[in-house]
Amino acid sequence: MTIGNLGVERGERKKGWLPVARTHSGELRVPLLIANGARAGHTLLLCSGVHGNEYVGVEAILRVFERLEPASLSGQVVAVPFLNVAAFETVTREGPYDRLNLNRVFPGRPDGFLTERLADLVVSELFPKASHAIDLHGATLNDLQSDFTCLHMSDGRSLEMAKAFGLELIWDLDSGPSKPRYPGMPTSLNGCATEHGIPNIGVEVGGEGRCREEWIALAAR
Numbered sequence: 176m177t178i179g180n181l182g183v184e185r186g187e188r189k190k191g192w193l194p195v196a197r198t199h200s201g202e203l204r205v206p207l208l209i210a211n212g213a214r215a216g217h218t219l220l221l222c223s224g225v226h227g228n229e230y231v232g233v234e235a236i237l238r239v240f241e242r243l244e245p246a247s248l249s250g251q252v253v254a255v256p257f258l259n260v261a262a263f264e265t266v267t268r269e270g271p272y273d274r275l276n277l278n279r280v281f282p283g284r285p286d287g288f289l290t291e292r293l294a295d296l297v298v299s300e301l302f303p304k305a306s307h308a309i310d311l312h313g314a315t316l317n318d319l320q321s322d323f324t325c326l327h328m329s330d331g332r333s334l335e336m337a338k339a340f341g342l343e344l345i346w347d348l349d350s351g352p353s354k355p356r357y358p359g360m361p362t363s364l365n366g367c368a369t370e371h372g373i374p375n376i377g378v379e380v381g382g383e384g385r386c387r388e389e390w391i392a393l394a395a396r
Contacts, residue, residue: 176209176211176218176251176253176304178193178207178209178253178300178301178304179191179192179193179194179207179300181193181207181209183209183210183211184211185211185212185213185245186211186212186213186245186246187210187211187245188208188209188210188211188240188243188245189208189209190206190207190208190209191206191207191209192204192205192206192207193205193206193207193255193296193300195289195292195293195296196289196292198272198289203260203261203289204260205255205257205258205260205293205296206255206256206257206260207253207254207255208236208240208252208253208254208255208256209251209252209253209254210240210243210245210248210251210252210254211245211248211251212245212247212248212249212250212251213245213246213247213248213249214248214249214250215249215250216248216249216250216251217249217250217251217306217307218250218251218252218253218304218305218306218307219250219251219252219253219305219306219307219308219309220253220254220255220301220302220304220305220307220308220309220373221236221239221252221253221254221255221308221309221311222254222255222258222297222301222308222309222310222311222364223235223236223255223256223257223258223310223311223312224255224256224257224258224259224260224262224263225258225259225277225278225310225312225364226259226262226268226269226276226277226278226312226315227257227259227261227262227263227264227265227266227267227268227269227270228262228266228267228268228315228316228384229312229313229314229315229381229382230313230381230384230385230386231311231313231380231381231386231387231390231391231394232256232311232312232313232378232380232394233256233257233263233311233386234386234391235311235380235391235394235395236254236255236256236311237256238391238395239252239254239395240252240254240256250306251304253301253304253305255297255301258277258293258297259277259290259293261289262277266316266384268315269290270288270289270290270293272288272289272290273288273289273290275288275290275291276290277290277293277294277364278362278363278364279362279363280294280362281294281297281298281361281362281363281364281366281367282294282295282298282367283295283296283297283298285299294364294367297364297367298367298371302367302368302371302373305368305373306373306374307332307336307373307374307375308364308368308373308374308375308376309336309340309375309376309377309378310364310365310368310375310376310377310378311377311378311380311394312377312378312379312380313379313380313381313382313390314379314381314382314383315382315384316382316383316384317383317384318382318383319381319382319383320379320382321344322342322343322344322379322380322381322390322393323342323343323344323345323346323378323379324337324340324342324344324345324346324376324377324378324379325337325345325346325347325348325365325376325377325378325379326345326346326347326348326365326375326376326377327347327348327349327365327366327369328347328348328349328350329349329369330369330374332374333369333374333375333376335374336374336375336376337376340376340378341396342378342380348360348363348365348366348377363377364377365377378394380393380394381394
């Protein structure tokens with residue numbers, strides 16, 4: 176499997192970077208982790224850090240990746256532990272360069288603002304490799320909420336993923352009053368993945384700007 180400049184043979188696990196753009200302070204790039212199983216199978220895309228001040232998913236992905244044994248794995252795991260790097264570094268929900276919410280600009284634009292280029296990177300480089308996807312979130316700095324999974328219930332395969340993840344609450348993103356600008360949330364990572372035919376779920380665990388051990392363990396499990 177090759178994504179960007181990172182090539183990983185069967186039975187291998189590697190870490191690298193995906194370049195996004197050149198900025199006045201240097202190259203903007205996102206971390207990329209790939210575990211390529213010894214046997215053929217599905218490809219699971221794991222993302223976190225779409226919002227820069229949500230941390231549980233970041234640590235959960237790092238722990239899961241370190242536990243993977245490619246020699247006994249069927250298929251591949253492609254992981255981006257924190258996608259919105261600039262927002263992560265500045266402890267902000269939106270990108271500091273353009274103040275855009277990454278989870279509202281999918282599918283993005285290759286020649287757009289930096290946040291739009293991040294979305295385009297996911298769609299152009301990662302979606303073509305993925306057969307399934309999980310996007311990990313949490314409540315923002317001043318909030319705490321019940322843990323839940325969310326999905327577009329119109330895709331029965333995504334519902335099976337939500338059930339398998341095991342959280343008690345499941346939110347159907349296709350239900351309830353939709354804002355005319357975001358009907359069914361197609362401009363989110365989840366909605367865009369659904370439109371590309373990829374079974375997927377969003378996960379919300381933890382919040383308060385914290386990274387408590389019990390939350391990390393829950394998401395990693």
